[in-house]
Amino acid sequence: MDIKDTARLLDGAGVSAFLRSLPAHPRLLGLGEARHFVEELGEVRNEIFRHLVEHEGYRSFAIESDCLMGLVVDDYVTTGAGTLDDVMERGFSHGFGALTANRELVRWMRAYNEEHDEKLRFFGFDGPLEYWAASPRQALTGLYALLDGPLPGTVVSRETLDTLLGPDDRWSNEAAAMDPSQSIGRSDDARRLRLIADDLVALLETQAPQLSAEDGDRAALYARTAVGLLRYHYWMADASPARWTRLSALRDAMMAANLRAVAENGPALVFAGNLHLQRDKSVMPFGDQQLEWWSAGAITATHLGDRYAFLASAFGAAGDDIPPPDTVEGILSTLPWDHCLIDGRRLAEVVTKDVTKPAPRVSRDFAYFPLDPARLGVIDGVVFLKQVATQG
Template sequence: MATDIKDVTHAVDAAAVMGLLRGRPRLLALGEPTHGEDALLDVRNELFRQLVEQEGYRTITIESDCLRGLLVDDYVTTGAGTLDEVMEEGFSHGWGASAANRDLVRWMRAFNDGRPAADRLRFAGFDGPLEITGAESPREALTALHGYLSSRVETDLLDVTCTVETLDRLLGPDDRWTHPAAMMDPSRSVGQSADATELRLLADDLVALLDGQRPHLIATSSRDDWDRARLYGRTATGLLRYHYWMADTSPSRMTRLVSLRDRMMADNLLAVAGVDADAAAAGAVGSAAPVDRAPVLVHAHNGHLQRNKSTMRMGGLPVEWWSAGAIVSAQLGEEYAFLATALGTIRHQGVDTPRQDTVEGLLYAGPEKCSVVDARDLAATLGHSLPAPRVSPWFGYAPLDPVHLADIEGVVFVKDV
């Protein structure tokens, strides 16, 4: 068995990863089984560097706020702001404090310095303006979308839809949208109030106006301005939908929320890759918008990128949903590829040497500190005798489910964190 596994194990580099893929995907997703470990981000950074230099990759997108990510993209492409400011304001979830993320942004800026715009690296966040504890106010997205339209379409068309004063009145103070108790107590959410309901209709009208004026707006905007307007529209409608379900009291409330988050992620991933989400959903991938940012390296938790249903426990209850990766894979087929990361030990979190009868235990027996394994070949090698699922003593680490191997292009294995 050890010999067979060794036959499907390679060093983690761009050539080995590309050798596992059936084609050249628009989106190459690299997952991680836990957050907050710079050792895993260092592996990501090195792989991205090689993909840039050897395979022509020009975009990376990570599990961070899509609106904040615009600040990072401006910095790496034009040098706007300072590195300190970008790390402080351009990331959500605390990612800005990561030394590895700082190294990534610094390297991307250095790579872009002096290059023509078409050859510069791009950065994007693909998560919504969401945290596990709540959601942001839709103010930023709504007002930015309104501002884009107000400078480009006839005043009568926009005033019929709404005015800045109308938006401001309905939005009210931002802290009523971000009340920390709302995640666990639906009665504290503003999402089903009369104001929020009217805002959902106005946001839908603004997006409809944006789409209806597409020929004019594309002709009179830069590509980046148009893409950002679409992002503002997706984010505004997504946030208002999310807030609506935060106020729900049904048993499906939490399933709705995690599903909506990954739906927002999926739409952002398709947009970063230059694919029109509606066309892709209808099976018309060939009608995608011009692709100038693909191929893209995607980085997030395995649970957001896997093709199988994702599961977790919240409030003591099991929750299941289709991840962003599952949604995108269903639309793009082989133009989406997924590498899951698995770990041997995280001793500072109490995760010690894996049992030998697990996938992690089999891989841990090898000499490599970091390797990539052909997951489908590994599944074929194991046959019907799949190893037992590993059980983590720490809630923050999600072990690899052996049943998923056949639906993964590769497993990146890091022996010790």
């Protein structure tokens, strides 16, 4: 078996053949990004999603973007609420709303729903955070509002909740990312809010039977986001060497909790960084530290087993950044297709049989995460683009 025996043209037939090769039909199919803001990969992703919807019964799309902002996009996709321009501005975090491929995806999903009774759904599954984190106000007050009658007032009044939350900018202070002393995550107000959030979540459990399915899903989203944000803020105030490892792990745990909720809405394509969706530990240099934590994909696979599948992406030439021929990306660049889909485990067999093992690619682009030759065996497949434009 040589390298061509591991690959097929990346088209609808190739995607369906790949799905049939898996041990089970995935509830979540993760498509990883080797680098954010690559329009060519977004275009390929859109083609894959359209095929999955039209031929494989997929009904949901989830992206590495703020889960609460994603509600704006989902409302537009399902009901037509708002305008496309407004949705792209308010419905995405991390600058993802500016990408042409994302705009085209949202436009297509809305057009599809206008013509079909069974609606497509859109989800953000990241927390409302970057390295810093947002105020828990939207999540806490949203949960509070969905709970019935006077009972929330026995936990805390709305006025007291607003007082404890205070101005949003004291939570979203970006300087707290690098200076724990500027975080309010261990202040008396924050500690009390963590207890209140716990009580509201317990109250939600007692009231779950009386909520509609839509209100129940939204309340559960608010609940896990409020708890997750307050926990993240608590660790932002930590000054120990374990701080960034803990924060990275908490972020992926929030992602994984959201992905489990997405899985309940039927088969979904999930789009996020390779590091978040891979099945094993994520490793990332950070200053003078080497961070290691279990990825959202690893946590999700623990719960879903074979119903979770992961496609990593990789690029050949990115502008003038050309992979050396002895790297995995260099080897894949010899394939005859511009876009191809490779069986990850068969690829691992081929490259490990060679006397000279592939060398890890060292890219000049710090934002590109190359394929690790030693980890190919835990990847279901690779979406390979032979050439992409120079990245900004």
